[in-house]
Amino acid sequence: MRRPPALALFGTGYLATRVTRAGDGFLWSRTAGPDRPEDFTPVPAALARAARAARGWAVGGTRVVLGAEERVRAEDYGPLPIRGAGVVERRYPAPAPYSLGHVLGNRAAAPAHWAALPRLLERVGEVLRQVHTSFADVPVAGGPAGPRRLAHWLAGRQNIGRATRLWQEAHRVLGPERMAVAASWCTDPGASTAPPVLLLGGTGLGSQVPTPDAADCVLLTGEELAAGPASHDLGWIVGELAEFRLLHFTGSAEDAAAHCASATAALLRGYAGGPGPRPASAGLDAVARSAVLRMFTHCLDYAAFVGWDDRFPDHLDVLAALLDHPMGTIDGLTGAPVAPDVALETEES
Template identity: 35%
Template sequence: MTSGALAYADGLDLVAEYGTGLSATRIHRAPDGGFLWWQGPGPQVPEPLTAPAAHLVPRLPPESGAAVLAVPERAGDGLLHRVSGSASAAAWLRDFRPQARALVAHSLASAGRSLRALHAVPVPDDVALGPPPGLTRLRAWADGSGELRRRTLASWGPERLERLLGWADQAAPASAPAAAPTPAGARVLVHGWASVGALVPPLGRGGRVALLTGEDLAAGRPELDLGWLLGELVELAWAAPPHDCADLQRVLLEAYGPGPDPVLVGRSAVLRVVTHMQDFATYRGWDDELLGYIAFTAELIDEEGRRAVPQGVS
């Protein structure tokens, strides 16, 4: 992190700090009682973070029940978000108290409403937005080399990898002008990294849920964002039993409302889990734990991520 990125934090209490080779996060307590989330590039990322399409993000009133789409300001080589909470929904999911579960459910419902509003924004022709960076990294991994790719291809076979890349093209094609149409016939603005790690519940009753938004804004199908969040819940239920996240999956989809194609939502959930596996190997290195992920993602591909969409919800 550059010294300039720390100027905003002079005299402020540091609440948490963590990161990987891909990204770094620092959370400080703000003078007004809120919190400042600084996100910057990790040591393996040479360029600063930017949010060039943040001006397209809608401002959602409190009475909408939607999460604040918290767009950032530049701070050094990173981005600074002002929110009402000090921990993400991902952290609250590790708390097994009923009130913590209720807080996560409330946050996911708020996120569903905010994503619905975000997806109502068409992408102007003069704004150059392609696929989310996560899908770009996934495609680069699929075309590259390395231990994870070698072992994955040996286990999956080439047909599964081809199917996965086809789903990525459905969700957000690599070539922006050829973007797949939504049901309304136009490209829409997608969050690009809708995640329980980017979803921040308020610490007190007076605050609003926030979804950190900006860096990964992209053009694509709305199902991509829903699948991204649902894929994380599916992964959690698999990786950390006794988590059963079907109730949380249902909360998100019901709050978002009708319209998304459940098949594309399920496929997007698979894209999220594979992207997490690939990012782990790229930015943290090989670990034998990834052998389990290779087998798990093969199952997800074969079922097209259907477990991400609870029965009766579409």
């Protein structure tokens, strides 16, 4: 039986997404793009049981949703390229056909959700704290995929799409010393002595789907589960907010940049005040380094899985400043912190 027609289809060489109606809500289905270097991570049975027992580690109605696996049908994805027959997709029940990433990129389309971003991300921070403190023994193995992909590229071992051209441009703008710094952060963002925690992996704004009333959101997760420093999950979101604030919301959009700053502060405030012991690997310095890696990985992924963008030199200029001063992802490269009330520790604390 054919599935309902898609309300939205979008994808790259890395990931393809289809959104359809499902009763009173929506179903997000995702499968690997043809150039994705790694399959989706499996969801261990122990983790699925823990998520059910904890109601998705819910704070109010904000919670984690682990996808259910089904065989993919190429025709379901229409013209989008996917890896091929026999590959699985992940299906997630969700309350809306758009994510907080869509809201951030088009504030006029969802003004109520735009206004609610700080409150929604504060809840996300609380949920992440619960996830990170739920397991004495992490039920997954391996570090996060994004930094691993970036490390391979920095070492000259990835040449998909326009990645080689970007490497040459990055070498020119950043220089070998900054690229070496980025490579060192890929394996150690500043928290190597702390025990690993369960990481949701790539759960950024594009995987956070809000409810229609903008009161809560669900985190679509399970594709890039990993073990590593808590700073990774936080930095992945902080880096997305920093990219909008420092690259897209400048000049005439100063109010939008300030809104991103407020959302950053709220995310970190929610995490700092969440239940359970704070992981040692959630220090603000490590979060800032992970945020820089997120911005760098986004640049790489666009070149590898989408194509060349003439704005890459501007992106690399900002990355050069952030590699020298990673806390710029949080203090805006101005020295004025955007999250002055966050209780996470820095290395100087």
